[in-house]
Amino acid sequence: xERTLTALVNDRPGVLARxxxxxxxxxxxxxxxxxxxxxxxxxxxxxxxxxxxxxVASQMVAQLLKLVDVIEVRDISxxxxxxxxxxxxxxKTTPTTRLEITHILDPFRVSIxxxxxxxxxxxxxxxxxxxxxxxxxxxxxxxxQIARTxxxxxxxxxxxxxxxxxxxxxxxx
Amino acid sequence: MTIITPSTIDNExxxxxxxxxxxxxxxxxxxxxxxxxxxxxxxxxxxxxxxLYIYDAMxxxxxxxHVLTRHEQGAIHAADGYARSTGKVGVCIATSGxxxxxxxxxxxxxxxxxxxxxxxxxxVPTHQMGTDAFQEADITGITMPxxxxxxxxxxxxxxxxxxxxxxxxxxxxxxxxxxxxxxKDVSAALTYFSWPDEVAISGYGAxxxxxxxxxxxxxxxxxTSKRPVIIAGAGxxxxxxxxxxxxxxxxIGAPVTTTLLxxxxxxxxxxxxxxxxxxxxxxxxxxxxxxxxLVIAIGARFDDRVTMRSDGFAPNARIAHxxxxxxxxxKILTTDYPVVGxxxxxxxxxxxxxxxxNASSEAPGGPSSNATRHTTAWIEEIAAMxxxxxxxxxxxxEVLKPQWVIQMISDSTHGDAIITTDVxxxxxxxxxxxxxRRPKSLITSGGLGTMGFGFPASIGAQIGNPNALVIxxxxxxxxxxxxxxxxxxxxxxxxxxxxxxxxQVLGMVRQWQELVYEGRYSSIDLSGSPDFVKLADAYGVKxxxxxxxxxxxxAWQEALVTDxxxxxxFQVPKNECVFPMVPPxxxxxxxxxxxxxx
Numbered sequence: 001x002e003r004t005l006t007a008l009v010n011d012r013p014g015v016l017a018r019x020x021x022x023x024x025x026x027x028x029x030x031x032x033x034x035x036x037x038x039x040x041x042x043x044x045x046x047x048x049x050x051x052x053x054x055x056v057a058s059q060m061v062a063q064l065l066k067l068v069d070v071i072e073v074r075d076i077s078x079x080x081x082x083x084x085x086x087x088x089x090x091x092k093t094t095p096t097t098r099l100e101i102t103h104i105l106d107p108f109r110v111s112i113x114x115x116x117x118x119x120x121x122x123x124x125x126x127x128x129x130x131x132x133x134x135x136x137x138x139x140x141x142x143x144x145q146i147a148r149t150x151x152x153x154x155x156x157x158x159x160x161x162x163x164x165x166x167x168x169x170x171x172x173x
Numbered sequence: 174m175t176i177i178t179p180s181t182i183d184n185e186x187x188x189x190x191x192x193x194x195x196x197x198x199x200x201x202x203x204x205x206x207x208x209x210x211x212x213x214x215x216x217x218x219x220x221x222x223x224x225l226y227i228y229d230a231m232x233x234x235x236x237x238x239h240v241l242t243r244h245e246q247g248a249i250h251a252a253d254g255y256a257r258s259t260g261k262v263g264v265c266i267a268t269s270g271x272x273x274x275x276x277x278x279x280x281x282x283x284x285x286x287x288x289x290x291x292x293x294x295x296x297v298p299t300h301q302m303g304t305d306a307f308q309e310a311d312i313t314g315i316t317m318p319x320x321x322x323x324x325x326x327x328x329x330x331x332x333x334x335x336x337x338x339x340x341x342x343x344x345x346x347x348x349x350x351x352x353x354x355x356x357k358d359v360s361a362a363l364t365y366f367s368w369p370d371e372v373a374i375s376g377y378g379a380x381x382x383x384x385x386x387x388x389x390x391x392x393x394x395x396x397t398s399k400r401p402v403i404i405a406g407a408g409x410x411x412x413x414x415x416x417x418x419x420x421x422x423x424x425i426g427a428p429v430t431t432t433l434l435x436x437x438x439x440x441x442x443x444x445x446x447x448x449x450x451x452x453x454x455x456x457x458x459x460x461x462x463x464x465x466x467l468v469i470a471i472g473a474r475f476d477d478r479v480t481m482r483s484d485g486f487a488p489n490a491r492i493a494h495x496x497x498x499x500x501x502x503x504k505i506l507t508t509d510y511p512v513v514g515x516x517x518x519x520x521x522x523x524x525x526x527x528x529x530x531n532a533s534s535e536a537p538g539g540p541s542s543n544a545t546r547h548t549t550a551w552i553e554e555i556a557a558m559x560x561x562x563x564x565x566x567x568x569x570x571e572v573l574k575p576q577w578v579i580q581m582i583s584d585s586t587h588g589d590a591i592i593t594t595d596v597x598x599x600x601x602x603x604x605x606x607x608x609x610r611r612p613k614s615l616i617t618s619g620g621l622g623t624m625g626f627g628f629p630a631s632i633g634a635q636i637g638n639p640n641a642l643v644i645x646x647x648x649x650x651x652x653x654x655x656x657x658x659x660x661x662x663x664x665x666x667x668x669x670x671x672x673x674x675x676x677q678v679l680g681m682v683r684q685w686q687e688l689v690y691e692g693r694y695s696s697i698d699l700s701g702s703p704d705f706v707k708l709a710d711a712y713g714v715k716x717x718x719x720x721x722x723x724x725x726x727x728a729w730q731e732a733l734v735t736d737x738x739x740x741x742x743f744q745v746p747k748n749e750c751v752f753p754m755v756p757p758x759x760x761x762x763x764x765x766x767x768x769x770x771x
Binding site: 009010013014017018021022025055058059062063065066067068069070071 | 313314317374
């Protein structure tokens with residue numbers, strides 16, 4: 001099954017390489033990986049989307065925790081989470097299709113961030129399914145380029161982690 | 174014999190005080206001071222352009238002991254041998270580029286066997302990094318998958334803290350190598366020395382307490398097991414828990430098999446000892462595992478050379494696994510009773526629980542759950558296996574059999590020596606025929622299986638144990654992979670006894686080609702190898718040769734009484750194979766016990 005892991009890591013050079021290298025040498029696929037600053041300076045949060053059964057997922061967590069630069073890891077695949085991805089989609093337009101396309105875009109609550117003579121660029125945010133659906137609808141018009149960020153995720157409020165100070169948790173090495 | 178030891182310090186506290194002074198010093202001097210503050214007795218290394226400042230600082234610090242090897246690979250293996258034989262951190266130094274990459278095999282060797290080594294490499298100056306400068310290599314990138322952690326020092330102000338952290342990480346939790354890469358400008362830069370009082374590494378907590386709830390479940394399971402087997406691994410040795418291991422095995426009445434790296438973690442002359450399990454394990458060890466109802470792995474990781482076909486391993490047993498590394502549990506086998514924690518702490522906790530339970534069950538009218546009574550029939554069954562299927566080989570009076578040579582060496586030391594091996598047939602014969610009785614008495618590359626490891630490792634072991642008898646047992650193939658270190662034995666009068674089990678072929682490869690590849694021998698002929706006696710002589714090391722039992726006994730006696738290094742070339746037949754052997758793809762129940770069955 002698809003796995004989403006969230007990891008709090010030191011914001012240091014090479015940490016992404018350590019994590020990516022670990023996944024590659026242990027034979028775990030990376031569908032997407034996102035990294036950005038976490039709530040406290042000096043730390044980053046990574047969201048890794050991969051695949052595997054429960055045994056593989058627990059190995060991913062345990063192996064990641066062995067990296068000194070990894071502070072905390074959690075497999076949030078079976079938890080209530082907010083998952084978001086952002087995509088920029090450049091689609092061909094003609095004077096006749098332009099209006100039709102904007103009608104398709106309406107229910108997706110997207111922003112048109114760039115308009116040219118022959119194409120427009122759309123920014124869409126949501127879960128992976130929503131973005132896949134929009135791209136599928138735009139395909140007949142000619143999708144020129146797509147850039148996707150990959151999934152980032154947080155456990156929903158009310159779930160176990162909520163309100164906890166993650167950095168105070170000592171992890172086992 | 175002259176062994177390098179730390180210089181006599183009249184007043185250790187005074188010396189330490191001197192080292193701690195906040196003087197304005199260079200990165201190189203910070204390195205040397207920090208290593209001395211970590212209690213390093215000796216480093217192994219090889220100089221070069223990027224570490225010139227470091228070697229320059231050594232010139233002014235005569236109390237800093239450095240052994241110049243003849244190859245960086247020799248330095249890292251020696252540091253590893255020092256670490257494994259003492260339990261202290263081994264240290265080596267190499268320059269940038271080729272110096273650093275020559276360490277890679279040795280770092281991977283230490284990593285696979287969880288050996289605490291700190292590796293110092295120089296690198297090109299910071300402003301040249303990334304420009305493909307002369308002798309530049311991205312050694313932190315290269316060693317990421319084979320170090321427990323590594324550092325690239327970008328600011329001299331961080332250096333003392335990083336060294337302190339590196340030593341802590343290397344020798345706590347599941348041990349392993351840590352590399353510190355120091356660019357040349359950092360080793361030259363000046364700063365005021367400041368030694369950190371404590372280690373605070375966010376993301377690393379090494380003191381792994383035993384999960385008592387998990388341990389209790391396992392201890393309850395022991396009470397109902399009638400056929401338990403303990404697999405004791407390197408974790409027992411690393412945790413200095415050999416005594417606790419004996420007490421625990423006796424208290425629960427369980428036989429013990431020791432993995433290759435666990436040999437010595439349980440005494441080879443103990444009645445509960447089964448020998449080594451796995452591909453070249455004993456009949457008793459493998460059969461006991463296949464018949465067991467409970468397998469308790471303690472500080473062992475179910476390596477594929479132990480389990481062989483893992484889906485046919487211990488088919489009737491529940492699996493208990495005690496390990497300091499949570500990632501090992503469930504990695505290979507589904508585990509019924511996982512216990513995360515330090516092996517020594519687990520054994521002490523479990524022993525106390527089992528003793529109190531045994532005592533209460535022996536009280537008049539108490540429940541008859543005494544574990545040892547439960548397993549009496551099993552212990553007798555195993556004793557019969559050991560008696561009926563001992564290790565065996567066809568001895569000869571015409572030629573010298575390698576197994577006989579190992580037995581002769583074993584008998585001469587009574588287990589009271591440090592043995593290092595290389596990799597291959599001789600390594601397996603040592604594991605089978607040398608009777609190890611105490612922990613840290615076998616130094617061998619188990620996980621990576623590195624040829625060329627054994628001889629330089631013995632040099633490190635001898636420097637760490639100046640009063641011990643250290644014997645380096647090699648094949649004629651591996652001996653040629655690091656023989657250049659004969660020079661440092663001669664120069665420093667390091668009295669290692671160097672044994673070459675010389676069969677003129679790559680024996681283990683030959684064995685596989687004979688048994689698995691239908692006798693199609695390919696690139697195993699080592700004819701053209703040097704005369705090892707002359708090779709030793711060329712370095713100024715005494716060389717002896719034996720081709721018969723009488724010569725072997727005489728040569729070995731001469732070696733033992735010789736004050737200094739000696740190489741003994743034991744000439745043995747080409748076609749000897751290691752048995753028992755579990756063929757690839759088979760379970761450990763499917764052993765070939767002798768050549769007649771092959």
